[in-house]
Amino acid sequence: HGVRSLLLTSRRGTHAPGATELATELKELGARVEIVACDVTDRSALAELLAAHPDLTAVIHTAGVVRDGTIGSLTPEAIDALRAPKADAARHLHELTAELDLDVQAFVLYSSAAGVLGGAGQGAYAAANAALDALAAERRAQGLPGTSLAWGLWAPEAGGMGAGIEQADIERMARSGVRPLAVSEGLALLDAAVATDHALLVPTGLDLPTLARTAGAQIPPLFAQLVRPVAVRRSAAGAGAPGGQELAQRLAGLAGPDRQRLVLDVVNRHVAAVLGAVGGPGSGAPEITPDKPFKELGFDSLTAVELRNGLGAEAGVRLPATLVFDYPTPAELAGFLLRQLVPEDPAEGGDAAYEETVRASLRAIPLARLRDAGLLDALLELAGHRPATTGSPLTADDPAGEAGAIVDDIDDMDAESLISMALEGSDF
Numbered sequence: 192h193g194v195r196s197l198l199l200t201s202r203r204g205t206h207a208p209g210a211t212e213l214a215t216e217l218k219e220l221g222a223r224v225e226i227v228a229c230d231v232t233d234r235s236a237l238a239e240l241l242a243a244h245p246d247l248t249a250v251i252h253t254a255g256v257v258r259d260g261t262i263g264s265l266t267p268e269a270i271d272a273l274r275a276p277k278a279d280a281a282r283h284l285h286e287l288t289a290e291l292d293l294d295v296q297a298f299v300l301y302s303s304a305a306g307v308l309g310g311a312g313q314g315a316y317a318a319a320n321a322a323l324d325a326l327a328a329e330r331r332a333q334g335l336p337g338t339s340l341a342w343g344l345w346a347p348e349a350g351g352m353g354a355g356i357e358q359a360d361i362e363r364m365a366r367s368g369v370r371p372l373a374v375s376e377g378l379a380l381l382d383a384a385v386a387t388d389h390a391l392l393v394p395t396g397l398d399l400p401t402l403a404r405t406a407g408a409q410i411p412p413l414f415a416q417l418v419r420p421v422a423v424r425r426s427a428a429g430a431g432a433p434g435g436q437e438l439a440q441r442l443a444g445l446a447g448p449d450r451q452r453l454v455l456d457v458v459n460r461h462v463a464a465v466l467g468a469v470g471g472p473g474s475g476a477p478e479i480t481p482d483k484p485f486k487e488l489g490f491d492s493l494t495a496v497e498l499r500n501g502l503g504a505e506a507g508v509r510l511p512a513t514l515v516f517d518y519p520t521p522a523e524l525a526g527f528l529l530r531q532l533v534p535e536d537p538a539e540g541g542d543a544a545y546e547e548t549v550r551a552s553l554r555a556i557p558l559a560r561l562r563d564a565g566l567l568d569a570l571l572e573l574a575g576h577r578p579a580t581t582g583s584p585l586t587a588d589d590p591a592g593e594a595g596a597i598v599d600d601i602d603d604m605d606a607e608s609l610i611s612m613a614l615e616g617s618d619f
């Protein structure tokens with residue numbers, strides 16, 4: 192791109208591993224390179240450095256540290272450690288380049304997708320990065336250049352923060368439709384991004400078909416418009432996502448003890464995957480037995496959420512965040528999951544017959560009686576229609592109107608929705 196003069200800084204400067212080799216390589220390519228140790232959170236040190244480089248025409252701010260931790264470990268010190276090299280340093284650069292009247296043509300901030308999407312254990316890191324995104328917008332509003340790149344994960348080969356990521360974590364992300372960026376992709380995205388007028392871009396590797404499949408389970412709202420979610424409709428068995436339907440179908444073909452065995456296998460597989468992610472290969476992760484409490488297996492709130500997410504995605508059901516606390520062993524959790532997937536059948540003839548019984552019963556109730564019982568408003572709301580008001584024209588004599596539409600919508604509901612509608616909306 193014709194940039195021939197580079198000033199590279201970090202706290203370690205020339206002592207950073209590979210710094211000398213990098214300088215040599217860049218010089219061989221024809222650049223003038225200066226590597227200077229500077230802590231960018233130190234405003235006066237940074238001011239001195241910038242003042243010594245009045246020809247500076249671009250700033251690329253990449254400083255940052257990783258220190259993941261769940262809410263309980265977010266002490267003021269932990270938050271400061273993450274915020275300072277990101278938010279504080281970027282603001283110093285913003286203010287100092289203005290004070291020194293530098294002719295800055297590009298002001299690029301390396302932010303993280305964590306600031307846009309959130310990330311388990313990344314509350315403080317997310318906030319620090321979101322501050323960078325806000326600064327880019329602020330600069331644009333002032334007519335200054337500003338681009339914040341909320342990067343997704345770079346491949347381990349790129350080095351840096353992605354270098355230490357476990358294969359199990361990469362696989363876990365892949366299951367939710369997110370993949371690491373190769374170096375060539377990341378560099379191409381950098382070029383593309385700085386050529387746009389956007390203050391914030393989210394260069395992230397996505398596997399759209401997988402993302403679409405996870406849509407029913409836990410798709411981040413930001414991605415919702417990128418993919419058309421695979422139609423998710425909870426069946427009588429409570430299954431929604433394709434994986435869930437598959438599991439529910441497999442369970443439907445099995446007898447009681449085999450069902451329990453299959454669900455326990457699924458639970459154990461997810462427990463092992465999460466523990467593998469925690470301990471890493473060969474970490475001597477504890478043996479998983481059906482009655483061993485998750486706490487003894489080493490679960491904490493972060494891994495508990497991972498287990499819940501993974502299981503929920505495979506089973507196609509929305510599971511509570513407190514799952515491993517409510518059902519503290521693999522066996523208890525498997526029992527709960529089985530009840531979600533194959534509810535105990537109060538009517539003969541299986542789940543479909545039960546659902547049809549409920550539907551038929553509801554259909555048989557005259558609308559006037561539903562209204563008299565005070566259920567009609569709840570029905571309308573649940574079915575997505577406006578609530579009925581006093582004196583509403585909605586009567587049993589109007590089957591082709593809104594009432595007819597409601598009956599159609601009742602037909603589209605599953606048994607669980609119908610029952611909760613009936614119970615929540617009535618005085619029974």
Ligand SMILES: NC(=O)c1ccc[n+]([C@@H]2O[C@H](COP(=O)([O-])OP(=O)(O)OC[C@H]3O[C@@H](n4cnc5c(N)ncnc54)[C@H](OP(=O)(O)O)[C@@H]3O)[C@@H](O)[C@H]2O)c1
Pocket residue numbers: 200201202203204207229230231232252253254255256276301302303304341342343344345346350351352353354
């Ligand atoms: N790699 C990824 O997958 C990924 C994904 C999303 C976002 N990002 C963002 O991209 C940026 C670069 O990440 P990376 O993967 O290249 O990580 P990295 O290799 O750890 O680079 C971060 C650099 O920041 C420097 N630094 C930290 N605190 C500093 C301070 N107070 N003053 C000056 N320099 C400081 C570090 O050097 P010293 O320790 O010598 O100071 C280090 O060279 C980071 O801001 C990161 O948040 C990376």
